[in-house]
Every structure is written in C-alpha cells, then in structure tokens.
Amino acid sequence: MSEQKKIRVATCSLAGCFGCHMSFLDIDERLLQLLEHIEFDRTPLTDIKHCGPCDVGIIEGGVCNSENVHVLKEFRKNCKVLVAIGACAVNGGIPAVRNNIDLWECFQEVYHYGIGLKNGQIPNDPELPLPFDQVHPIYEVVKVDYFLPGCPPPADAIWKFLTDLLAGKTPKLEYETLHYD
Amino acid sequence: MSDNTINIDGQTVPFLPGQTIMEAAMAAEVYIPHLCHNPEFTPHGSCKLCTVSVNGRSAAACTMPAAAGQQILNNTEELNANRRALVQMLFVEGNHFCPFCEKSGNCQLQALGYYLGMMDPHYNHFYPARAVDGSHPDVLLDLNRCIMCELCVRASRDVDGKNVFGLTGRGIHTHITVNSPSGRLGDTNLAVSDKAAEVCPVGAIIKKRHGFAVPIGERLYDHKTIREVQTEAHK
Numbered sequence: 001m002s003e004q005k006k007i008r009v010a011t012c013s014l015a016g017c018f019g020c021h022m023s024f025l026d027i028d029e030r031l032l033q034l035l036e037h038i039e040f041d042r043t044p045l046t047d048i049k050h051c052g053p054c055d056v057g058i059i060e061g062g063v064c065n066s067e068n069v070h071v072l073k074e075f076r077k078n079c080k081v082l083v084a085i086g087a088c089a090v091n092g093g094i095p096a097v098r099n100n101i102d103l104w105e106c107f108q109e110v111y112h113y114g115i116g117l118k119n120g121q122i123p124n125d126p127e128l129p130l131p132f133d134q135v136h137p138i139y140e141v142v143k144v145d146y147f148l149p150g151c152p153p154p155a156d157a158i159w160k161f162l163t164d165l166l167a168g169k170t171p172k173l174e175y176e177t178l179h180y181d
Numbered sequence: 182m183s184d185n186t187i188n189i190d191g192q193t194v195p196f197l198p199g200q201t202i203m204e205a206a207m208a209a210e211v212y213i214p215h216l217c218h219n220p221e222f223t224p225h226g227s228c229k230l231c232t233v234s235v236n237g238r239s240a241a242a243c244t245m246p247a248a249a250g251q252q253i254l255n256n257t258e259e260l261n262a263n264r265r266a267l268v269q270m271l272f273v274e275g276n277h278f279c280p281f282c283e284k285s286g287n288c289q290l291q292a293l294g295y296y297l298g299m300m301d302p303h304y305n306h307f308y309p310a311r312a313v314d315g316s317h318p319d320v321l322l323d324l325n326r327c328i329m330c331e332l333c334v335r336a337s338r339d340v341d342g343k344n345v346f347g348l349t350g351r352g353i354h355t356h357i358t359v360n361s362p363s364g365r366l367g368d369t370n371l372a373v374s375d376k377a378a379e380v381c382p383v384g385a386i387i388k389k390r391h392g393f394a395v396p397i398g399e400r401l402y403d404h405k406t407i408r409e410v411q412t413e414a415h416k
Contacts, residue, residue, distance in 0.1 A: 084301065087278075087279065087280050090300075090301050090302070091272070091277075091278075091301075091302050091306065092306060092308075093278065093280065094278065094280060094281065096276075096278070096306075096308065097276075097278065099276075099308040100276075100308065100309075100310040134308060136306065137301075137302070137306065139301060139303075140305050140306070144301070146300075147300040147301040148300075149300060149301070151279070151280035175295065175406060176403070176404060178295050178298075178300075179279075179295075180279035180280075180285070180291055180294065180295075181279040181280045181282070181285040181286070181291075181397065
C-alpha cells in the first residue's frame with residue numbers, strides 16, 4: 001500500500017464543555033482506524049498551542065469572549081474545511097441562555113451572591129479574555145463549511161460524519177443520528 | 182380524468198367538495214409538511230410550511246380549497262428548501278434550546294428540522310427577551326419556545342370555550358398574551374385537562390410534573406420521521 005499523506009486535523013473547544021470531544025473519544029477503538037488516515041494538529045490531546053495549516057478544523061462551543069474569536073479566526077485561516085460540532089457551536093447552546101441576563105448581574109450572581117460565597121471577587125486579571133455580553137454560534141463570526149448538531153452528537157454520528165468527510169463525500173447522517181439534543 | 186381529483190407530484194388524489202388540498206392529501210396518505218395546521222382545528226395558514234405549487238402558483242395547502250384538475254407540486258427539492266428556511270427562521274426568532282427542553286423528541290418544530298435535513302439555523306440569532314410564566318399550578322408557559330401558531334388560542338376559544346390565550350402585537354412584536362387582569366396564567370381558569378394545555382406543537386406550553394415521564398430516545402420522533410408519525414395518525 002502506498003504511503004498516503006495523512007489528513008491533518010485540528011480541534012478545540014470554545015464556549016463548550018468538552019462533551020463533544022468526549023463523544024468523539026467514544027468512537028473507542030475506531031480512533032486507531034482513524035489515526036491511520038489522520039494526524040492531529042492543535043487538539044486537547046496534543047497540547048499544541050496554535051493551529052497550523054490543516055485540512056480539517058473541528059470547533060466545539062460558541063463564542064463567548066475575545067479569546068474565542070481569536071482562536072476561531074486562527075482556525076478559519078488555517079483550515080481548508082471548518083466543522084461546527086455540537087449544539088453550542090451551532091446555536092450558542094446552554095451558554096447562550098445568559099444572553100438576556102445583564103453581564104454585570106450575571107457576574108455578581110456567580111461571584112458575590114451565589115450560595116456559600118463570602119467576600120467574593122469578580123476576576124479582573126488583564127490576562128483573562130474579555131467576556132461578551134452575549135454568546136453566539138461560530139457561523140455568525142466565520143464561514144463554517146459543515147455542521148454536526150447534537151448535545152453531544154453521538155459517537156456513531158461523529159464517526160459517520162468524519163468517515164464521509166475523509167472519503168471526500170458530503171457528510172450525510174441517518175435519521176436516528178441527527179439530533180439537536 | 183374524474184372531476185373530483187387533484188394531482189400531487191404525479192399522484193392522482195381524490196377529494197370531496199369543500200376539502201382543502203391538505204385534507205385531501207391527508208386522506209390519501211400524502212404528507213405535506215405543516216406546523217400551525219392541526220386537522221382538529223380550523224386552518225390558520227400562518228406558518229406557510231405547507232406551501233405547495235398549485236398550477237404554478239404558491240398556495241398554503243391547509244387553506245387552499247381543492248379544485249378539480251389542480252396540478253400540485255409538493256415534495257420537491259425547491260419547496261423543501263423553502264420549508265427548511267422557514268424552520269430556520271423560526272429557530273433563530275425564538276430561543277430554542279433543544280438540549281434542555283422537555284419537549285425534545287416530541288417537538289414538531291424539531292421533527293421538521295430533522296425531516297427537512299436542517300443542520301444549522303443559518304440566520305443570525307435574535308435571542309429575544311421573552312418571559313416564562315410559572316404561576317399556574319399545573320401548566321408552564323415558556324414564551325421563549327413559542328412559534329405563534331395560535332393552536333392554543335384556537336383550542337381555548339373553540340374547544341374549551343375559555344379564551345385563555347390571545348395573540349397580540351404585529352410583525353416581529355407578535356406574541357401570545359394571557360387573558361387575565363394580571364396577565365398571568367395562574368389567574369386564568371385554564372385547567373390542565375383543557376385542550377389548550379396539550380395542543381402546543383413545541384415546548385411553549387408544558388404540563389408540570391410530567392418531565393421525562395417518557396425518556397429521551399423513546400419519544401414520538403426519535404425513531405420515526407414526522408412524515409411517518411403524522412401519516413399513521415391520520416389513517
């Protein structure tokens with residue numbers, strides 16, 4: 001078998017919970033099969049800090065702060081194909097529930113008035129990224145090529161999606177694997 | 182050709198005088214996607230999901246009377262793309278978060294998204310500020326999920342005889358109101374057994390203390406498409 005150049009894949013979680021990444025790991029031993037065809041760039045598995053030139057970028061989570069936008073734009077710049085994975089990347093998801101709560105009130109509730117809190121402080125270290133007043137899905141910031149909804153998408157959906165993509169086909173999910181929840 | 186037939190996507194469908202295209206199609210087990218329509222109620226014609234091409238012109242199948250010889254296009258790529266766009270607009274216009282909605286799996290808006298292959302909401306989100314009313318002891322009203330189909334209005338007025346709900350405002354400001362001096366659901370005579378409490382196609386009107394009685398994965402549209410479910414129901 002001729003040595004084929006591997007497809008380079010980067011993944012990251014923005015305003016997400018890493019649940020989609022966990023679901024990705026749920027493809028279990030098929031991960032080894034996948035690794036025959038792909039190699040990882042920046043992912044939570046490799047600890048590479050910045051996304052380099054890639055074939056596929058997979059983004060979990062929506063955009064909730066300035067750092068999210070920088071990472072997202074870096075992915076878009078470097079990835080030939082950008083994929084939004086999970087409810088948060090697709091429509092903001094659970095983090096977007098705060099969109100109608102004033103940011104200051106939100107912080108006060110979390111750091112000052114929450115149950116069991118005493119002398120709480122709202123973090124204001126200049127190293128911390130600035131939070132936005134609203135959380136938005138990634139396609140409202142950059143062009144996204146493919147969407148894989150679900151909270152999280154089941155491992156079988158991720159497997160079908162990736163194998164279709166690697167085979168050069170438009171990913172197509174069976175009815176029972178397409179879920180918004 | 183018999184006088185009382187119409188043609189839907191090449192299939193001859195009989196109709197009775199006075200029937201709409203939707204009614205004739207349902208009787209013949211031909212599925213036309215719809216959301217604000219419910220065969221138990223007077224057609225409303227607001228969601229436009231059932232838009233078909235009748236002799237080359239667009240019409241809502243739920244309100245358009247069937248007439249002899251109509252050539253109707255329904256299940257075409259173009260019409261389904263339009264329907265998908267309408268569903269996407271409904272998604273971004275409200276706050277529809279399927280992951281924690283009790284209606285998920287039983288929701289017609291979600292089921293139509295699945296049926297029409299909606300992978301993303303496409304449009305920019307409005308994230309409107311909408312109220313949740315938990316004042317009623319047995320029924321929760323969450324306007325974040327309301328799609329203004331007016332089914333609760335029709336059910337309360339026409340079946341329950343109570344007029345608990347109404348639609349107010351125009352255009353993007355249209356919203357459901359509750360007919361009580363305080364505007365709260367708890368101050369109305371709505372009963373949990375009312376038709377209005379169960380007719381909501383989405384998760385805007387939810388019966389309390391029934392959460393997850395049917396687990397996710399065993400719900401109405403988890404294994405069957407809305408086409409299959411509704412075609413079977415109308416048999």
